[in-house]
Amino acid sequence: MGGFTLTHFLYLLQATGWTVVLTLLAFVLGCLAGFLVMLARTAQVRWVRGLSGLYVDVVQGTPLLIVLFLIYFGLALFGFELPAIVAAALSLMIYCSAFLGEIWRGCVQSVPRTQTEASECLGLSRWQTLRDVVLPQAMRIATPPTVGFLVQVLKNTSLASVVGFVELTRASQVINNSLFQPFLVFGIAGLLYFALCYPLSRLSRALERKLNGGRRQPA
Amino acid sequence: MAAAVSLRDVHKRFGEVEVLKGVSFEVAPGEVVAIIGRSGSGKSTALRCVNRLETIQSGEIELCGRRVDDPALDLRALRRDVGMVFQSYNLFPHLTVAENITLAPRRVRRTPPAEARRIAEEVLTRVGLSDKIDAYPEQLSGGQQQRVAIARSLAMEPKVMLFDEVTSALDPHLTGEVLKVMETLAKGGMTMLVVTHEMAFARRVADRVIFMHTGKVWETGPGSMLADPQTPELKEFLANGL
Ligand SMILES: Nc1ncnc2c1ncn2[C@@H]1O[C@H](COP(=O)(O)OP(=O)(O)O)[C@@H](O)[C@H]1O
Ligand SMILES: [Mg+2]
Numbered sequence: 001m002g003g004f005t006l007t008h009f010l011y012l013l014q015a016t017g018w019t020v021v022l023t024l025l026a027f028v029l030g031c032l033a034g035f036l037v038m039l040a041r042t043a044q045v046r047w048v049r050g051l052s053g054l055y056v057d058v059v060q061g062t063p064l065l066i067v068l069f070l071i072y073f074g075l076a077l078f079g080f081e082l083p084a085i086v087a088a089a090l091s092l093m094i095y096c097s098a099f100l101g102e103i104w105r106g107c108v109q110s111v112p113r114t115q116t117e118a119s120e121c122l123g124l125s126r127w128q129t130l131r132d133v134v135l136p137q138a139m140r141i142a143t144p145p146t147v148g149f150l151v152q153v154l155k156n157t158s159l160a161s162v163v164g165f166v167e168l169t170r171a172s173q174v175i176n177n178s179l180f181q182p183f184l185v186f187g188i189a190g191l192l193y194f195a196l197c198y199p200l201s202r203l204s205r206a207l208e209r210k211l212n213g214g215r216r217q218p219a
Numbered sequence: 220m221a222a223a224v225s226l227r228d229v230h231k232r233f234g235e236v237e238v239l240k241g242v243s244f245e246v247a248p249g250e251v252v253a254i255i256g257r258s259g260s261g262k263s264t265a266l267r268c269v270n271r272l273e274t275i276q277s278g279e280i281e282l283c284g285r286r287v288d289d290p291a292l293d294l295r296a297l298r299r300d301v302g303m304v305f306q307s308y309n310l311f312p313h314l315t316v317a318e319n320i321t322l323a324p325r326r327v328r329r330t331p332p333a334e335a336r337r338i339a340e341e342v343l344t345r346v347g348l349s350d351k352i353d354a355y356p357e358q359l360s361g362g363q364q365q366r367v368a369i370a371r372s373l374a375m376e377p378k379v380m381l382f383d384e385v386t387s388a389l390d391p392h393l394t395g396e397v398l399k400v401m402e403t404l405a406k407g408g409m410t411m412l413v414v415t416h417e418m419a420f421a422r423r424v425a426d427r428v429i430f431m432h433t434g435k436v437w438e439t440g441p442g443s444m445l446a447d448p449q450t451p452e453l454k455e456f457l458a459n460g461l
Contacts, residue, residue: 118309121303122327
């Protein structure tokens with residue numbers, strides 16, 4: 001049993017970097033896909049709403065780990081052998097898109113219908129109304145839960161360890177396998193996760209307080 | 220001269236409930252028509268059918284020569300001709316007064332920003348609020364917000380304006396300033412269809428008054444008809460207020 005050295009710690013820090021990279025990758029892709037899901041969930045056309053609703057239900061009702069296995073091992077059967085980071089990013093993107101799409105749908109629909117009517121009465125198109133009237137108002141409401149959700153994404157990147165992607169969790173396993181000091185090693189990993197998540201949680205809460213205390217629209 | 224607005228035997232249902240039961244009336248260009256009637260009699264619905272916020276089941280609606288009930292109607296073209304002001308103002312809370320007013324000219328008519336700003340200044344002067352151009356809606360009183368809403372609509376130079384109980388949400392001491400703006404508009408020759416509970420305004424400003432009752436045009440005539448109601452329903456309505 002060797003001791004935990006600076007080299008180990010630097011290895012964990014480097015892996016933390018990969019956790020951040022994977023988080024950002026998943027989050028950015030997830031936001032793009034989530035925006036499309038939100039559009040589909042609020043579409044005029046009934047079957048578009050229905051189909052996207054089904055997508056959301058299926059993704060939300062499936063463990064992320066299963067999605068990851070399907071993409072990493074499942075696609076490999078068809079000759080798509082994705083690198084672990086790509087499989088993890090894709091899985092997290094799917095996961096994000098369903099949850100963010102649904103959070104944002106709620107925010108968009110909480111903008112009073114009268115705002116849309118006023119805009120359309122002025123001759124703005126549906127798209128212009130969404131872009132200039134609805135989204136700016138929905139975005140203010142959406143920011144706190146979206147930042148809050150980023151914390152979930154960050155923690156869930158640890159699942160990528162099971163397909164061998166060396167992020168923070170995987171790196172701690174590797175170190176612990178040689179040191180056998182689980183409390184120390186996983187404790188440090190936990191602290192590193194906390195150091196990333198805590199500011200985000202605080203930011204989310206601060207944004208929410210600002211939203212509730214700040215300017216409010218009349219009905 | 221052809222009517223600016225005309226409804227012929229308009230029927231409108233919400234689900235099973237028939238809200239408009241064969242409504243017909245016309246508004247001539249430059250005319251001011253007030254619609255009065257009990258809450259629930261279908262006034263708002265009639266107005267909302269005119270600019271296709273609602274679709275109708277049968278009948279015909281025409282606005283400035285355009286068939287509103289045509290399924291292939293160019294909605295945006297229709298809405299260049301008709302403006303609407305709501306009871307709840309519906310200003311965009313995230314935009315300044317100037318931005319509220321210039322949004323449609325810039326997006327719909329591609330007016331350059333400087334020119335749009337000039338238009339905003341001009342319409343705000345008409346409603347007496349040129350000093351509020353950079354305020355946010357929440358910084359304004361209800362009466363001021365409603366005047367901005369009118370200015371916002373005017374910026375698109377509509378040929379017809381629809382007003383749906385625009386003073387009903389206002390304190391009595393604020394309704395006057397809004398009604399004054401509307402009266403000025405009326406004098407300036409704007410074609411106006413005004414749903415209102417302000418009987419004094421209807422009598423003084425409207426060329427014609429329509430009394431709606433249970434989804435029908437029950438009685439119609441010049442403003443003076445309010446002093447001499449013909450039907451018991453209008454008599455009762457005028458006696459009991461709303
Ligand atoms: N979107 C809607 N869905 C169902 N019923 C409606 C809707 N809008 C209005 N109604 C009903 O239609 C009737 C007429 O409403 P409205 O036109 O708003 O009357 P008014 O403006 O004269 O008070 C009311 O009974 C109201 O409940
Ligand atoms: Mg009404």
